[in-house]
Amino acid sequence: MDPLVFLAVIVAGFFAGFINTLAGSGSAITLPLLVFLGLPATVANGTNRIGVLFQTSASTLSYHRQGVMPWADSRKLLVPTAIGGIIGALIAVDLNEQQMQWAIAGMLILTFFLLLLKPKRWLQGREEGAIKPGIKEWVIFLAVGIYGGFIQAGVGVFLLVALVLDMGYELVRANAIKSILVLVLNLFALAIFIYNDQVNWLLGFVLAIGGLAGGWSAARMATQEWAQIWVYRLLLVVVVFSAARMLYLSFS
Numbered sequence: 326m327d328p329l330v331f332l333a334v335i336v337a338g339f340f341a342g343f344i345n346t347l348a349g350s351g352s353a354i355t356l357p358l359l360v361f362l363g364l365p366a367t368v369a370n371g372t373n374r375i376g377v378l379f380q381t382s383a384s385t386l387s388y389h390r391q392g393v394m395p396w397a398d399s400r401k402l403l404v405p406t407a408i409g410g411i412i413g414a415l416i417a418v419d420l421n422e423q424q425m426q427w428a429i430a431g432m433l434i435l436t437f438f439l440l441l442l443k444p445k446r447w448l449q450g451r452e453e454g455a456i457k458p459g460i461k462e463w464v465i466f467l468a469v470g471i472y473g474g475f476i477q478a479g480v481g482v483f484l485l486v487a488l489v490l491d492m493g494y495e496l497v498r499a500n501a502i503k504s505i506l507v508l509v510l511n512l513f514a515l516a517i518f519i520y521n522d523q524v525n526w527l528l529g530f531v532l533a534i535g536g537l538a539g540g541w542s543a544a545r546m547a548t549q550e551w552a553q554i555w556v557y558r559l560l561l562v563v564v565v566f567s568a569a570r571m572l573y574l575s576f577s
Contacts, residue, residue, distance in 0.1 A: 330362065331531060338535025342380035345481050346504065346543035352377070352478035353570055355532060359525075368525055370417065370476060371518030374511045375529030377477055380540030381508035387544035388501035395494075399502045401458040402466050403509050409470020410510030414517040417475045434568050456492050465491060466506070473507065474514045481507060504544070 337358045341351030352373055359369035388394045458466075465487050473480035481503055488499035518524050 334358065334362075334528060334531045335535040338376050338380070338532040339539040340535075341376065341532075342383070342536035342539025343543040344539075345377070345380060345507070346384040346540045347500065347546075351380075351481075351539075352476075353566065356476075356478055359528060359532075362528065364525055364528070367417070367521075368523045371515065371521075371523035372525045372529045373477055373532070374515040374518060375524070375526070376532035376536040377511045378508060378515060379533035380536030381504045381511070382540075383537045384540035384544035385501075385504040385508055387541050388504060391545070393497050394501045394505070395498055398458060398492075399505050402462065402502065402506060405463045405467040406470040406473075406506045406510050407513050409467040409472075410474035410514045411517065413471040413474020413476075414514040415474075416471075458492070462487070462492065470506075470510050473510045474517075477507075477511065480510075500544075504540075 337355050341355045343351070344354070345351035355373050355376060356369055359372055360366060364372060385394070389396075466484075469480060469483045469487060472483065484503045484506055485496075485499050488494045488502055489496065494502065515524070
């Protein structure tokens with residue numbers, strides 16, 4: 326592999342891991358890069374999962390060591406999210422890509438306005454504390470899991486919307502739960518991509534090197550009290566950028 330390509334993939338992996346851990350949509354960086362390097366879109370989608378697995382493993386471990394991972398609630402949400410991830414990966418090759426891009430852009434635009442409408446909820450969570458997962462949450466996380474299995478880009482944002490606005494977590498614990506959910510859904514999704522021979526292992530592991538560093542760094546920063554407002558602002562920027570990118574792809 327060309328040294329410059331090696332460096333570019335590692336740097337992209339770092340930024341993707343950092344952004345994914347604090348907000349989401351880091352795959353908006355890595356997926357286009359993998360396609361630019363010559364991978365078919367389906368192989369880029371599968372290869373990207375290796376980096377995501379490594380970065381979410383690092384961030385999940387970091388959140389656990391810092392004592393902010395709500396394991397009990399996380400376990401209850403793992404099953405619907407994982408099932409959704411399997412379904413999404415299985416149907417990925419059959420969906421119309423342009424229609425999916427329109428749908429993603431619309432959901433991200435809605436998310437942006439939800440962020441603006443309830444900033445206090447994002448920073449402090451529900452005043453009476455987070456609710457316990459029920460049937461409604463199963464349906465929500467199954468749907469988000471299906472999307473995440475289909476394409477990784479943006480799934481972190483949608484998980485945060487569900488965890489903060491529906492369940493009432495503040496950003497730190499919402500990001501911690503998001504890390505383990507993304508880890509598990511991509512574990513199952515990657516297995517399906519591997520079975521269909523849609524993974525480039527060399528680029529995937531190079532991407533993972535940067536993702537490990539980015540995920541670990543971001544998780545340690547995210548738990549600092551001073552960082553919460555900046556995480557919220559980063560989330561706003563990521564949502565706007567991701568929505569604009571999806572709209573551009575839809576028209577191009």
